[in-house]
Amino acid sequence: MEKTARQKHIRNFSIIAHIDHGKSTLADRLLEATSAVSKRDIKEQLLDSMDLERERGITIKAHAVRLNYTAHDGEVYTLNLIDTPGHVDFNYEVSRSLNACEGALLVVDATQGIEAQTLANAYLAVDANLEIVPVINKIDLPAADIERVRSEIEEIIGIPAEGCPAISAKLGLNIEQVLERIVRDIPPPGGDEEAPLSCLIFDSYYDSYLGVVVYVRVMDGRVRPGDRIMMMSSRKTFEVVDVGIMEPFGLKKRDCLSAGDVGYITASIKNVGDTRVGDTVTSADRPCAAPLPGFKKVNPMVYAGIYPADGARYEDLRDALEKLKLNDASLVFEPETSVALGFGFRCGFLGLLHMEIIEERLEREFGLDLITTAPSVIYEVQCKNRGLLKIDNPTDYPAQDEIERAYEPIVKAGIITPTEFVGGLMELCQERRGVFLDMKYLDPARVELSYRLPLGEIIFDFFDALKSRSRGYASLDYEFDGYAESKLVKLDFLINGEQVDALTFIVHEDKVHALARRIAEKLKENIPRQLFEVPIQAAVGGRIIARETVKALRKDVLAKCYGGDITRKKKLLEKQKEGKKKMRQLGSVQVAPEAFMAVFRLGEED
Amino acid sequence: MKKELGIYIHIPFCTSRCPYCDFYSNAGCREDEISRYAAAVAAQLVQWSRMCGEYAVDTVYFGGGTPTLLSLRDFGLLMDALGGHYDIEPGAEISCECNTADAEYLRGLRSLGVNRLSIGAQSLDDDELRELGRVHNSADFVRTYNDAREAGFDNISADLMLGIPCQSRESLHMTLERLCALKPEHVSAYCLRIEESTPFGKAVGRLPLPPEDDIAEMYLGTIKFLAGQEIEQYEISNFARAGYECRHNLKYWNCDEYLGFGASAHSFFGSERFSCPRSLERYLGGEYIAGRTKPSPADLETEYVMLAMRRTAGLVADEYVGRFGVDPHEKYRGRFSEFVRRGLVTADMSGYRFTPRGMLVSNTVLSSILDL
Structure with a gap:
């Protein structure tokens, strides 16, 4: 089908790269070069708007921005840059973002060459039938080896890299070459403006004034304010309030989005769970025949218990999780109680990075001190009489x-x-x-x-x-x-003869002895001496496989109480009492939250 | 009948600072500076005597620092200020701390009316004394002790320290034997506490400190050894022959009234606690009160239990009823029961007291039972 003049002047593209290869810096330069933002407004890595993203140099959420570029042929082009998260935890979201594009810039560090995520993302782009434009970055570094990287791209990924732009995003070198390549090599979008509406959701977020803002790529048809739309996976319908485009500093209303456009829709949607990434938005009155391919509901892969270090802040933790959930449909949580850790939540994450991000945001944005249990995967257990169980909490693992x-x-x-x-x-x-x-x-x-x-x-x-x-x-x-x-076994720990629910691990039977010993030692180091001897036992199905003992406390610091200064003595006791309040009571044993953290964070160095 | 009062006088000067000590003291001061300080303390004594009309002083304690850095003339000035402005009871206990002192000085002290001497021996092992950075050795201590006896002191105490770098149970035993051969009336045995602000505190990782469990054994061994010499424990760190308990220090633990004179000295008087500034400059400038609090009835009760439990007599039910008008068992029987069960506290109708093992972990026990 013939592309319209409007479509011919649109380019929809992503930037893909291994972490730290300069994806976000290149995005900044593209924004600057197209005068979408003036130099003075450029904060480092403009698209990574979360503090966390800027600090870690990673992109957590997908972003999109529209640029206008006057090419060497004298024509003005609309370039829609869809920035993707670069981490394996968010692979599905990356694949959906790529499906909203016709092309991708593959950024490779001239000193590092191709890395694991370069490859993984390049394969995703190939799967999505994208035109891949290689870009070699960081040519300003002394260790840059442009020719080696060029041949790696050709040999390993199998795409021609002859004459591909060699740039320094940091110094703003050869950025215009990249823009020309986008216009020249990436095909314009197609799609039938007259066909029934179909839009691909590649991101959404909750705004307290607008409700959910849905980022879409329109594949076919048109969408206007007042239209009735339907989410094809859930068949829920909404009335469109606004449509528009994403400018660098905010949303800009438009009358209409048409096939080939990238933009946003608001429709008084309350819950990001109704706007799943990868879902198809169509017209409720004139739906398209089939949803766009590739939609799936992403399921958490990693679970962990999250507890407030101060039990009194349970409600705060719940509110904070609910707020994060507004913008993160892949975060799941439900209340959980542990004898050792009190009231908290079992949370499901896409992966470890996702978990770390949630933890860090809870601590940073909501000022919470957390105890996070060791992460666990979902085990499937075929039981003799209960059928197939999915276990996301080691405590629930059957005998x-x-x-x-x-x-x-x-x-x-x-x-x-x-x-x-x-x-x-x-x-x-x-x-x-x-x-x-x-x-x-x-x-x-x-x-x-x-x-x-x-x-x-x-x-x-x-x-x-x-x-x-x-x-x-x-x-x-x-x-x-x-x-x-x-061959999995359940490893339990008993402190002073009492089983501690938070210290249950599912382990392969070949590794259980070594792990039991390591954890028992860690516990011994971290449980303060009590007025009595405290045995620590590791057990598999009632059999003790490792044992340590925390010796009884023999002696305190015995301060002189002399010269009549009793305030110091009193302060010492107050401090000791304060310390005890933070302790978790495990039967007759008091354990500091730090002791749990030390066990949950067992690392290679131990 | 007059109320009884203890007087503490702080002399914040030392020839050199010991690397473990964090008491308020100044090293290397000139004689004239010390004299000026003595005059200032005399002035404070005179000024505060006005609020002591209804009191008879039954104990005086010169502590430091090193009170024996005062010249006998300055010492006399302070004794005159006391004698001239306070009602000093005839049998009053008048103590002075010292490290080493010569025979003449000791005779002088005795003739000024000082009748109890507390000598900072710390150890009778010269290697340990070096570890502690003390300027004296064990021979200096023995000489001072004998000179004090000759000067007429019939109530002498020696301070010992447990947990000194390089100390062992054997070396402590030797120290105790040598000390007891001298037949002191009183012994104090403190566990070395590493204070963060001191040179020891900064070097703590490098100090060859005995293991905590050994120090616990040393403590229990000391109690037993001294008891064998009829020097009985009466407070966590204090031991005496019958009738020689330090009456001044007992006031702290009995929550009796005392006034503190000199920089950094603390007072408990007229149901208030207050202290002089911990600064020579401010004190010499005439500032006598740096901090002042009036404990609430609940504070007083907590403080009583905290301090009384330092004594081997412990929390005495009758004493408690006399002070607070209620029976202590209702509040404390349950709170102590776990510790009674573990053999750390003994309890009966007359009250509660720590066992020797309990004394070692008294902070843990008290921080659990007190309303702090």
């Missing part, structure tokens, strides 16, 4: 004699590393119960390792271990690859 078979989630992991670290990383993957799949040389100095690994092993400090064994050079990407049967 061994009830279990017929147990399954754990598996991922396919790709690790790209300089060859010198291959041995150490293979060892790491073996330790983590990995199954070797493949090893490919990307170039003489670097290889890609493929392993099947249990997700439960990855969420337990795997990334830190990977980094420490490769001096920071190895990169990781993984995707869910189904469930596999596994």
Whole structure:
């Protein structure tokens, strides 16, 4: 079908890159070069609007912005930049964002070359049939090797890179070449303006005045204020209040969005759960025949208990989670009670980064002190009489004699590393119960390792271990690859003879002894001495497999009470009493929240 | 009948600072500066005597610092201020702390009316004394002790320290044996406490401190050893032959009234607690009160229990009823029961008291039972 003149002047594109390869800095330069923003308004990494994103140099949510560019051919083009999250936890969201585009800039660091996420994102772009425009960044650095990276792009990804822009986003070098490439190489969008409406949702957020603001790419048809629209997955209908476009500093109303456009819709929607990423928006009165392909409801992969360190702040924690949920449909939580930790929530996350982000936002934006339990994956357990159970909390794991078979989630992991670290990383993957799949040389100095690994092993400090064994050079990407049967056992801990619910772990039977010993030692180090001896026992199904003892407290600091100064003595006692208030009472034993954290954060160095 | 009053006089000067001590003191002061200070204390004594008309002073305590850095003339000035403006009871206990002192000085002190001497021995092991940075050795202590006896002191106390770097149970035993051979009337045994602000506090990781469990054993061993010498424990850190308990220090633990004179000295008087500024300059400028609080009835009750439990007599039910008009068992029987069960506290109708093991963990117990 013939593209309209309007469509011919639109380019919809994403920028994809490995973390730290300069994606957000390039986005800033594009905004600046198209005068969408003046230099004075540029905060570093304008699109990463959350403080957290700027600090960590990562993009957490998708963003979109519209730029106007007058090309060398004298025509004015509308460039819609859809920025995507770069992390494996958000792979699904990335894939939806890419589906809203016709092309992608693939940014590769001239000093690092192709990394695991470069590859993973490039494959996603290829799957979405995008035109990929390679861009080599950081050519200002002394270690830049443009030719090597160019041949890597051609050989590993298999796309021509001859004459691709070599830029320095930091210095603003050759940015115009990139803009020209976008106009020249990325095809304009198609779509039939007269066909029934179909829009792809690639993001949404909650605004207290507008309700949910839905970011869409219009595939076919038109949408105007007053139209009745329907979300195809839920069949819920809404009346459109406004449509418009995303300018760098805010939303701008328009009369209409048409096939090929990227823009927003508001329709008095209260809940981001009604505007799932990947869903299709159509007309309620004249719906399209089928939803756009690829929609799925993303399910949490990692669960953890989150508790307020100060039990009195439970309500605050709930309010904070509800507020975050307004903008994050993939966050799930439900109340949970632990004898050891009090009242809290079992929360589900897309992955470890997602979990860290939520934790950090709760602490930073809501001023909460948290105790977060060790993360857990979802185990599937075939029980003798209860059928198949999905277990997201280790405490709920059934007793061994009830279990017929147990399954754990598996991922396919790709690790790209300089060859010198291959041995150490293979060892790491073996330790983590990995199954070797493949090893490919990307170039003489670097290889890609493929392993099947249990997700439960990855969420337990795997990334830190990977980094420490490769001096920071190895990169990781993984995707869910189904469930596999596994010999799992439930590891419990007893403190002074009483089982502590927060200290329950699901572990592979080959690793249970080592883990039990490590945790028992950590507990011993972190449980303050009491007035009596406190035994710490690790148990599997009633059998004690590790034991430590916290010796009884023999002696306090005995201050002189001399010269009649009793205030110091009193302050000392007050401080001691204050310290006790923060303690969690486990039967007759008092344990500081820090003791739990030390166990939940067991790391490679231990 | 007059009420009884204790007087504490703080002399904040030392020849050198010991690296573990955080009491208020100044090293390296000239004689004329010390004299000026003595005059200022005499002035405070005169000024405050006006509120003491209804009191008879039954204890005086010169503490420091090092009170024996006062010249005998300055010491005499203070004794005159006391004698001239206060009603000092004939049998009053008049104590003075010292480290080492020569025979002549000790004779002088005795003739000024000082009748109890508390010598800071800390240890009779010269290596340990070096670790502590003390300027004296064990021979200096023994000489001072004997000179004091000759000067006519029949009530002498020695301070010992437990938990000194390099100290062992054996070396402590040796110290106790050598000390007891001298037949002191009184012994104080403190656990070395590492204060953050001191040089020890800053070097704490590098100090060869005995393990905590060893110090606990040293403490229990000291109680037993001294009891064998008929020097019985009467407070967490204090031991005496019958009738030689330090009456002044007992006032602190009994919540009796006392006035403190000199920089950083504390008072409990007329149901108020107050203290002089912890600064020579401010004190010499005539500022006598830096902090002042009036404890509420609930505070007084808490303080009573906190201090009374330092004594081996413990919380005495009759005493408690006399002070607060209620029976203590209702409030404390339940609170102490866990600790009674663990053998840390003994309880009966007459009251509650720590066992020696309980004394060691008294902070933990008190912070649990008190309404702080």
